[in-house]
Amino acid sequence: DAGITQSPRHKVTETGTPVTLRCHQTENHRYMYWYRQDPGHGLRLIHYSYGVKDTDKGEVSDGYSVSRSKTEDFLLTLESATSSQTSVYFCATGRGASGGRENTGELFFGEGSRLTVL
Amino acid sequence: QQQVKQSPQSLIVQKGGISIINCAYENTAFDYFPWYQQFPGKGPALLIAIRPDVSEKKEGRFTISFNKSAKQFSLHIMDSQPGDSATYFCAASIYNFNKFYFGSGTKLNVKP
Numbered sequence: 246d247a248g249i250t251q252s253p254r255h256k257v258t259e260t261g262t263p264v265t266l267r268c269h270q271t272e273n274h275r276y277m278y279w280y281r282q283d284p285g286h287g288l289r290l291i292h293y294s295y296g297v298k299d300t301d302k303g304e305v306s307d308g309y310s311v312s313r314s315k316t317e318d319f320l321l322t323l324e325s326a327t328s329s330q331t332s333v334y335f336c337a338t339g340r341g342a343s344g345g346r347e348n349t350g351e352l353f354f355g356e357g358s359r360l361t362v363l
Numbered sequence: 364q365q366q367v368k369q370s371p372q373s374l375i376v377q378k379g380g381i382s383i384i385n386c387a388y389e390n391t392a393f394d395y396f397p398w399y400q401q402f403p404g405k406g407p408a409l410l411i412a413i414r415p416d417v418s419e420k421k422e423g424r425f426t427i428s429f430n431k432s433a434k435q436f437s438l439h440i441m442d443s444q445p446g447d448s449a450t451y452f453c454a455a456s457i458y459n460f461n462k463f464y465f466g467s468g469t470k471l472n473v474k475p
Contacts (some may be wrong), residue, residue: 249406271469276461287452287467296471303415304366304464319382333468341461350395352463362382 248272249289251336257361266358268336270316276339277319277353279303281310281332294319295341313349318361327361328361366390367455369466376385376473382440384469386453391433395457398438399465401450401461410451411438 248271258264266363268277279301288325290303292311300311308330310322323330369386376382386396397412413420413427413436420427426439440447453466 255449278463280465285372285467288465290462290464292461301462303462337406339461350412350461351397351409352399352407354408356404356406 249336249338249353250324251334251355251358253358256309257363258326259363260327261325264319264326264360264362266334266336266360268319268321268355270319270336270338271360272338272353273316273337274353275341277343278314278337278339279309279319279321280335280337282335282357283332283355291334313362323360326360327335328362330360332360333360365467366464367395367453368444369464369469371461371469372434373470374472376440376443378445378475379445380443380471380472380473382438382443382447382471384438384451384453384471385435386437386455387433388455390457391434392457394434395427395456395469396427397424397454397456397463399452399454401468403454407452440471443471445473445475447471448473460472 252267279291280288283359289305294300294313312320335356335357341351397405398410400410401407411422411425424441427438451469456463
């Protein structure tokens with residue numbers, strides 16, 4: 246299994262407070278992703294990174310920012326949390342698919358961080 | 364707008380039966396279609412994947428059927444077992460861009 250650690254695993258916070266979720270990987274994967282999982286919506290991409298300091302927006306990026314200063318760490322920040330951001334957040338990593346068929350493009354997921362915004 | 368539409372939302376199958384989950388997409392640039400399996404309290408894990416140059420891929424009891432002209436693909440679980448009870452997600456990406464879009468998930472319950 247890819248070594249992906251998310252912290253914190255559970256957090257309860259109040260509306261308007263800043264929150265940072267951390268994803269740490271030991272696999273030296275180039276790509277890192279933040280998804281949120283909500284009933285009826287599946288997994289929705291928030292932001293992703295294709296290298297150190299290289300990030301891009303996903304489907305639901307409003308209200309979120311990310312930073313990647315090292316290959317192994319990808320931080321997700323909610324500058325001012327709202328109740329609509331109550332969710333389970335998953336970090337994922339990947340080597341990145343390329344032309345060679347031996348590279349499957351597989352994503353490896355952490356175990357999730359459950360965030361409740363009151 | 365959801366890039367990948369998945370159905371059904373939930374599915375109950377008897378042990379030994381066939382489970383079928385369907386997905387559809389609109390973006391014809393997608394060229395990589397994985398399925399992920401998620402157990403409660405865990406992150407999703409890759410189950411099987413297909414690229415559009417083939418119409419079917421089989422790994423053990425799991426088969427992906429792909430219909431490029433209809434822009435649809437499906438997961439078939441043969442001889443379904445209680446241990447297959449999990450949530451299944453289809454996904455799509457443009458292979459070299461590594462940006463993955465997931466369906467809304469199907470919760471499968473296989474009854475003994």
